[in-house]
Structure formats: structure tokens, C-alpha cells
Amino acid sequence: MSGWQPSARYPDPAVQALDPAFARLVLFNASIERLATGCRWNEGPVWFGDMRALFWSDIPNDRILRWDEEGGAVSVFRRPSGFANGNTRDRMGRLVSCEHGGRRVTRTEHDGRIIVLADRFEGRRLNSPNDVVVRSDGSVWFTDPPFGIQGHYEGDKAEPEIADQVYRLDPDGGLSVVADDVSGPNGLCFSPDEAILYLVESRTRPRRILAYDVSADGRLGNKRVLVSCDDGGAADGIRCDAEGNIWAGWGTGEGLDGVVVFAPDGRRLGRIALPERCANLCFGGRSRNRLFMAASTSLYSLFVAVQGAV
DSSP, rough: OOOOHHHHHHSOTEESSSGGGGGGOOOTOOEEEEOOOOSEEEEEEEEEEETTTEEEEEETTEEEEEETTEEEEEEEEEOEEEEEEEEEEEETTTTEEEETTTTEEEETTTTSSSEEEEEEEEEEOOOOOEEEETTSOOOOOEEOOOOOGGSSSOOOOOOOOOOOEEEEEEEOOEEEEEOOOOOEEEEEEOOTTTSSEEEEEEESSEEEEEEEEOOEEEEEEEEEEEETTTTSOOEEEEBTTTTTTEEEEEEEEEETTTEEEOTTTSSSEEEEEEEEESEEEESSSTTSSSSEEESSOOEEEEEBBBBBBO
């Protein structure tokens, strides 16, 4: 990807409208920027506004990296990272990470201590927690496919002890299964009002983005297919903006790699073409209007005209 260059003109031709509604979500005078490169497989970007910094995982290199908005410096935040994958922040501003190596979900306290939130369910080890989101009630929701234990590249090879499942960890420490009928559960996010959970099912052909209604007590119901990746692409990490649109990391292959944006009803609104497959993304920056995209070997960003959901 060393030959990639940012657009020399506005609007950036790599930001492509597929529906007229996309025009109000993007800026005519902003283009894609590459902030860092030289990684192996990037994942799990999370924005720390109080530090003006983005943290993300480089899974095979067993590290979490940090990019500083002031000056653009890149540094290693943690190595080894336990082959960390997805990351988020809880409602107290602490880093929550999915780790393939320890087959666990952890929280980093403000003083640097690492607390294990979950590593077993009913006495059996988790597979390799993949992605994570924290609801406003403090509950931690995460997916647990076996991807990180299938070889020695993104963790340690091992046999699964438990089925692919999606979990909810309540503030009191109770761990429960919220979905057990998803093949390869992957990226997940809530709608802005937290009434809907979106979930990527990555071991179907084609891949799908599912939607569930979320009840007041945290149960899921009314499972439905919101998006079928019929273009041959593959959805991965997902995030909602403040208007409820879903921004999905996308691949794989020429003409597919980047980000695809969907309306809440599943309509395809637009795409952001990247030279590499995008695994995950998040909103950040001073006004939450900067989209950060963790692609295969590089970290990209694009200022947009909508804010990320809180």
C-alpha cells in the first residue's frame, strides 16, 4: 500500500454517494488521510477525548498503539497486549478490551491495573472475545467467536470449549448469553437510543448485519436481517452515527475495501474507498465528527458532517 496517495482535489473521489441522502453526511472539502502504517492487522479503534488520542490494536504484533491528535505521533501503549482485538471505553472512561491471548475481556483502570471482567462462562473458557460495546447502564456486551484460537497468528491455537455466543456482562458481575444462534458473531453496536443492537454475522455466505430489539431488561428479540452483503464484500466492525446510520468496515477485494454506510432501514447510502480492507472504525476528534478507520496495515481518517453516537 506504499503507493497510496491522498486525493489532490476536493471532493475526494474515494468518498462515493450511492444515495442522495449520503450528501449531508459528508463534507465536500475533506479527504481521506493516512495517519499511520506498517502494522499487520489493525482492529479496535477507540477515541480518548480527554487525551486527544486514538488507541487501536495491531493484533499479530501483540500491541495496542496510540496516535496523538496534537502532532500526529504514534507510540506503543501496551505490548504485549494479550493479542487485543476490539476496544471501547466504559462510562467511567476506562479502556475495555477483548483479548485473544487470555481469551478474556479486561478493563484497564485509571492507575494502569488490568482487571479481568470475563474469561469463562459456566466453567468453560471463552473462545476469543472479538468486539465489545458498553451500554449506558454500564453493561458490557461482547462477541465471542473462535477466530483468535484458530492458529498462532492472532493468539494461541486451541480447541473451542464453548459455542459461538454473544454475551452481556451486567454491572453486578452477572454474565449471560443474549444470542446463541449467530454463526461467527463479530462487530456490534447500539442505535443511538439503545433500542436496537446491530450485529455482524460473519460465517454466513453472504455475510449479514443483523438487528435485534433490546428490551428494558437487556434481552434481545425480533431478530432480523438488516443487510445482506450481496456484493461479495464482508462487513466487520460497525458503529452508528448520531442519526442512526450504520458505518461498516468492509472488504474484501478491489472495489470493495473501505467503509459502507447504511440508513437505519438498511438502504446503502455511500461508501469510502480505501486501498485496504477496513476491519473496524470509530468516531472521534474534538467534535466526534472524525471517522477513524483501522484498515489492514494502516490507520486512516476522514472528517464527516455527522457526529458519532455517544
